[in-house]
Amino acid sequence: MSSAAAVPLAAPRVQPVVSVSGLRVELGGRAVLGGVDFLIENRELVAVLGPNGAGKSTLLKVILGLVRPSLGRVLVLGQPAGRANANIGYVPQFRAIEAETTLRARDVIRFGLDGNRWGPGWPSRERERRIDAVLDEVDGRDLARAAMGELSGGERQRLLIAQALLSDPRLLLLDEPLASLDLAREQEIISLIRRIIQSRNVAVLFVTHDVNPLLDAIDRVLYLANGKAAIGRPEEIITGETLSWLYGAPVEVVRVAGRLFVAGAQT
Amino acid sequence: MTGLRELLAYSFMVNALVTGSAVAVASAAAGYFMVCRQATFAGHALPNIGFAGAAGAVLLGVEPAYGLFAVTLLSAVGMGLFARDLRERDVTVGVIMTFTLGLGFLFLALYSGYAARVYGILFGSILGISAEAARRSVIAAVASLAVLAFLYRPLLFSTFDPELARARGVPVRTLSVAFLALLGVIVSISVQLMGALLLFTLMVGPAATATRIVKGPVAAIALSAGLGLLYVWAGILVAAMSGTLPVSFCIATLSFLVYLPVRLFLGHPAGGREHRRGGDVQRTNHGATA
Numbered sequence: 377m378s379s380a381a382a383v384p385l386a387a388p389r390v391q392p393v394v395s396v397s398g399l400r401v402e403l404g405g406r407a408v409l410g411g412v413d414f415l416i417e418n419r420e421l422v423a424v425l426g427p428n429g430a431g432k433s434t435l436l437k438v439i440l441g442l443v444r445p446s447l448g449r450v451l452v453l454g455q456p457a458g459r460a461n462a463n464i465g466y467v468p469q470f471r472a473i474e475a476e477t478t479l480r481a482r483d484v485i486r487f488g489l490d491g492n493r494w495g496p497g498w499p500s501r502e503r504e505r506r507i508d509a510v511l512d513e514v515d516g517r518d519l520a521r522a523a524m525g526e527l528s529g530g531e532r533q534r535l536l537i538a539q540a541l542l543s544d545p546r547l548l549l550l551d552e553p554l555a556s557l558d559l560a561r562e563q564e565i566i567s568l569i570r571r572i573i574q575s576r577n578v579a580v581l582f583v584t585h586d587v588n589p590l591l592d593a594i595d596r597v598l599y600l601a602n603g604k605a606a607i608g609r610p611e612e613i614i615t616g617e618t619l620s621w622l623y624g625a626p627v628e629v630v631r632v633a634g635r636l637f638v639a640g641a642q643t
Numbered sequence: 644m645t646g647l648r649e650l651l652a653y654s655f656m657v658n659a660l661v662t663g664s665a666v667a668v669a670s671a672a673a674g675y676f677m678v679c680r681q682a683t684f685a686g687h688a689l690p691n692i693g694f695a696g697a698a699g700a701v702l703l704g705v706e707p708a709y710g711l712f713a714v715t716l717l718s719a720v721g722m723g724l725f726a727r728d729l730r731e732r733d734v735t736v737g738v739i740m741t742f743t744l745g746l747g748f749l750f751l752a753l754y755s756g757y758a759a760r761v762y763g764i765l766f767g768s769i770l771g772i773s774a775e776a777a778r779r780s781v782i783a784a785v786a787s788l789a790v791l792a793f794l795y796r797p798l799l800f801s802t803f804d805p806e807l808a809r810a811r812g813v814p815v816r817t818l819s820v821a822f823l824a825l826l827g828v829i830v831s832i833s834v835q836l837m838g839a840l841l842l843f844t845l846m847v848g849p850a851a852t853a854t855r856i857v858k859g860p861v862a863a864i865a866l867s868a869g870l871g872l873l874y875v876w877a878g879i880l881v882a883a884m885s886g887t888l889p890v891s892f893c894i895a896t897l898s899f900l901v902y903l904p905v906r907l908f909l910g911h912p913a914g915g916r917e918h919r920r921g922g923d924v925q926r927t928n929h930g931a932t933a
Contacts, residue, residue: 440810460812468806478679478854478863479803491800492811496792523858543811 391454393418393547393579394439399448401434408434410603412448416547416579421569422607423590424583425614426600432583433469435600436549439581440466453546460492465540469551469583470529477525481516481535482507484524488542510538513575514568530561534568541572548572550582559589566593587614588635614638650883658777659769659836659879659890665777665784666833667845667871672791673829674850674871675864676822680802684733685722685823686846688740689830690839692718695747697764697834702750707764708776712831718743719827723820767838767891769879780832787829790821798822799860836875841891845871848898852905874898 394416401409408431416422424432437443438450441458450457452464465488485507490497497503511517514534519527527535533553540548548569554562569580570593584590587597587610597613599606601622606613613619614636619627627640650656677686693715700710718739726732751761763771791798801808801815809815826846833842849870853863878894 442810459810464810466807466810468804468810478858479860480858483859484803487800487804487807491796491808492813493796494793496795 390418392416392451393420393453394581395449395451395454396439397449399438399450400446401431401438401443402446403434403443407603409438409445409600409605412600412603412605414598414605414607416581418546418579419573419577420579420595421573421593422579422581422596422598423587423594423610424581424598424600425585425587430600431603432600433551436466436551436581436583439547439549440464462543463546465537465543465545465548465578467533467536467540467548467550467553470532470555477523479524480520481522481524481527482511482520485510485520485535485539485542488539506542510541511535513541513572514538528561529556530564533557533565537565537568537572541576544576546578548578548580548582550580552583552585554582554584554586562589566590591634591636610636646884647880650880654774655770655772656879656883658772658774659883660876661777662772662780662832662836663875663879664872665781666829666836667849667875668868669784669787669829670833670842670846671849671853671867671871672788672864673822673826674846674848675853675860675867676791676798676802677826678847678850678854680822682732682823683843683847683851685719685736686826686830687843688722688736689715689719689823689826690834690837690842691740691747692743693827693830693834694764694839695743695750697839698747698750698754698761701756701760702754707760708779708831708835711764711834712828714743715830716824716827719823720820723816723823763838764834765838765840766889767834767836767841769836769882769890772835776835780835783828783832787825790825794818794821836890837894838891841895844895844898845874848895848902849874852898852902855905855909870898870901874901 392415394414396415397413399409399412400407408429412435424435426432434443438445439452439457441461452461455461486503488510489503489506507520508517511520514537516531516535516538519531519535524532524535537548537550537553550569553565553569557565569582572578573580581598587594591610594610596607597610599613599619599622601619602624604622606618606622608618614629616626616628619629619638625640627638630637630639651660674686677683693711696710696712696714697707698710699714700707703710722732722736722739726735754761797808797813798818800811801813801818805815829846830842833845837845849867850863852870853867857863857866874894874897878897879890882888882890882893
């Protein structure tokens with residue numbers, strides 16, 4: 377005991393990017409999340425999984441400060457979660473916006489830079505340079521003049537990630553970035569995210585439905601079900617034991633040809 | 644053009660052209676946001692609601708423009724506050740509009756005086772715009788454009804991506820109310836020329852046409868303002884030269900005649916384009932995978 381006390385603490389721990397403790401969220405009187413704890417470290421790629429209605433998008437909104445928790449503490453880089461946090465880049469779930477065909481991709485990306493500022497925003501070379509820089513990061517320079525509505529799902533996702541990068545965030549929250557993409561496009565987006573993590577020193581939390589194509593690419597899984605959460609390596613979390621605990625009902629995980637299948641729970 | 648010079652010798656023509664230009668630019672700029680926000684029903688409803696205010700003012704012996712302005716502004720703010728999202732917005736707007744139209748009809752029925760004033764509010768007129776009213780229109784239009792310029796970036800952001808805008812700290816709800824209030828002001832200064840029933844054409848026509856021809860907000864707003872000016876000037880001149888054609892009819896017809904071929908042969912802002920370059924496919928849900 378005494379010798380243990382004498383050992384100096386390990387090198388000061390790097391501050392976690394997201395720190396959630398005792399989080400409880402109620403929406404319309406129903407507890408969507410109840411007692412959720414986890415930490416996200418810098419440069420981590422974490423997939424948020426769980427059945428529909430498990431609170432995946434809600435969790436992102438709590439981190440963004442858009443939904444207030446009824447209990448618990450949510451810190452982003454040590455600061456309580458709040459709106460307008462420039463440290464967070466956010467790509468909401470895909471929703472078709474009818475009028476999007478009237479904007480060029482470049483106009484949409486610009487929102488990420490100064491969409492929240494008052495005034496008309498006079499033309500500026502510096503602004504164009506910064507937009508070009510993030511476009512290059514996602515290989516989207518040639519898409520900039522296209523109308524947003526003409527782009528494919530994968531192109532669109534790349535550009536929206538570029539938009540999220542414009543505030544130089546330390547945390548990226550991506551809600552279903554892989555929805556309705558084919559496998560090749562999915563891999564493209566994941567390797568883009570990997571590249572961004574390396575070059576920009578960010579942590580990424582993304583909601584997805586099917587983790588199988590990503591098992592090798594992601595660091596950890598945050599599995600939400602029944603208001604509870606479990607976080608860890610995919611092989612630790614996607615197990616019959618952990619998922620049975622989460623769902624509160626017997627769940628089996630079958631591994632077939634390197635893919636995981638969950639049986640007994642509606643996902 | 645001697646005809647034009649002669650016409651400009653009439654002060655009512657000058658007042659009409661000054662008011663028309665102010666109204667055209669302001670409503671074209673606001674119209675761009677209205678079209679993109681899919682709030683065109685509100686643009687249709689506000690002048691009709693304003694009609695009730697004007698009719699009520701006539702009944703009370705007050706200047707119709709004041710009643711119109713007060714009621715339009717109040718209902719614009721009311722719409723913004725009560726209609727929380729797109730789905731319930733049209734219902735809210737429709738309920739407010741039909742109620743106030745009913746009121747307007749009641750005021751008309753109670754009013755036993757000279758009905759031409761009310762008729763002018765419904766259909767507009769190039770006659771009877773005083774120099775004072777023209778001056779008021781210019782001031783209100785310039786002020787509206789200044790406010791629009793101040794709101795430009797967050798309004799654009801919240802128009803196209805309200806959820807993300809909210810996350811970035813844009814006061815989306817407040818902006819929505821402010822925008823409708825601005826529409827109320829522009830409607831109030833436009834009604835005297837265009838009339839409540841035909842004003843919609845000037846607010847929506849140029850912007851809807853412009854968004855089909857050019858991409859990007861600045862280009863679309865500029866083209867929309869240009870088209871608005873063109874319709875108003877041509878409409879007023881044709882109406883004045885003919886002597887019989889109502890000005891709002893001329894403007895509405897021009898707007899329609901330009902929109903029609905553009906709608907038929909150009910662009911597709913309705914998002915229905917199936918053109919996909921990336922070869923993505925819609926994947927069905929993988930059933931019970933984790």
